[in-house]
Amino acid sequence: MNASTMTRGGRAGKRKAAPAIEGAARAGFTARGVIYLLVGLLALQIAFGGSGKQADQGGALQEVAGKPFGGTVLWALGVGLVGMALWRLSETVFGAAGPDGGKAKKRLTSAARAVFYGFVAYTVLSFAAGSGGSGSSDGKSKDATARAMDLPAGQWLVAAAGVGILCAGVWMVVQAARRKYHKHMRLGEMSHRVRRTVDVTGVGGGVARGLVFAVAGGFALRAAVEYEPDKAKGMDDTLRSFTETPVGPWLLVFIAVGLMLFGLFSFAMARYRKV
Structure with a gap:
């Protein structure tokens, strides 16, 4: 065959x-x-x-x-x-x-x-x-990181995972910003207003989601480099870390709104995604 x-x-x-x-x-x-x-x-x-x-x-x-x-x-x-x-x-x-x-x-x-x-x-x-x-994503992340580091070459495995998650996050940001999701959607069925709304939710939501993944990957990589499993963070701790930036909680507000936009974008995908 x-x-x-x-x-x-x-x-x-x-x-x-x-x-x-x-x-x-x-x-x-x-x-x-x-x-x-x-x-x-x-x-x-x-x-x-x-x-x-x-x-x-x-x-x-x-x-x-x-x-x-x-x-x-x-x-x-x-x-x-x-x-x-x-x-x-x-x-x-x-x-x-x-x-x-x-x-x-x-x-x-x-x-x-x-x-x-x-x-x-x-x-x-x-x-x-x-x-x-x-349960808590933070506890799970720390436990999984600790178990992985106990394996042969565990530190390298965690580092590779961190790099992979970080790169995946960057890829999500780029794909969203370039509106690559267009090729997966039935754009011809959308009115101009709906398409504009889909782009707002798709770009804003995709960028925010990608940033969360990238930062979480960075924390995992840091945990591997410093050989400290507690430095790994789940989604909750990753989101809270955005409040520790010079702009205070406003970056987290941006990310939070972005994640809500991604939720709305997922609803649009449920309606218009090519399957």
């Missing part, structure tokens, strides 16, 4: 599974949007000194759990994120949308995203089931 036959077979399989795949992807983007909106809101409260809650996924889930029908919403978020993981897995197997979606690089990227969203979905569903599976 040659490569072209495999490609045709993959496309045929994707067409058969298209309705389920599309629904899973759109549910996943919606769930991601809810979580980023809540994290941004919690970060905004921290910036103005009005919250002692975690500005991370765990804090967002606790916020949902405390609302009426919160348990039902948590399960819905978890299922939506499972859908996101399954969609990325389908891209790994069948290839992503677009002319170059079947290339090995695209498939590997989709596989990594499937693993990432699978883990996030597991933590959300564990929290919904009452196991407390979504």
Whole structure:
């Protein structure tokens, strides 16, 4: 069986599974949007000194759990994120949308995203089931860093991970600023006003999200260089670190608003993303 036959077979399989795949992807983007909106809101409260809650996924889930029908919403978020993981897995197997979606690089990227969203979905569903599976991101980061440093060449592994996260953050910033998400969206279905709104949320949200990843990667790299696992930071501590800059809490306000914009952008992706 040659490569072209495999490609045709993959496309045929994707067409058969298209309705389920599309629904899973759109549910996943919606769930991601809810979580980023809540994290941004919690970060905004921290910036103005009005919250002692975690500005991370765990804090967002606790916020949902405390609302009426919160348990039902948590399960819905978890299922939506499972859908996101399954969609990325389908891209790994069948290839992503677009002319170059079947290339090995695209498939590997989709596989990594499937693993990432699978883990996030597991933590959300564990929290919904009452196991407390979504604790502090800061504690988890420090524990994971400490365990990694105990491995042979652990310091180098942590440094490599830090560099990888930092580079991923910079890549997110550049991709958002260049509006590279345009190629993934059905722009022809948008009015001028909607497209302008999508660009505001896509650029502002993508830049803010990328900055958070880049700074978190920098902290991980610092932890490796100084051989101090406690220097690694999860999302909550990373966001709080923005208040320690010369501009005080205003940088965190900018980042918090950006994360909320990314949540809104995720809703737009749920509506207009090519799947």
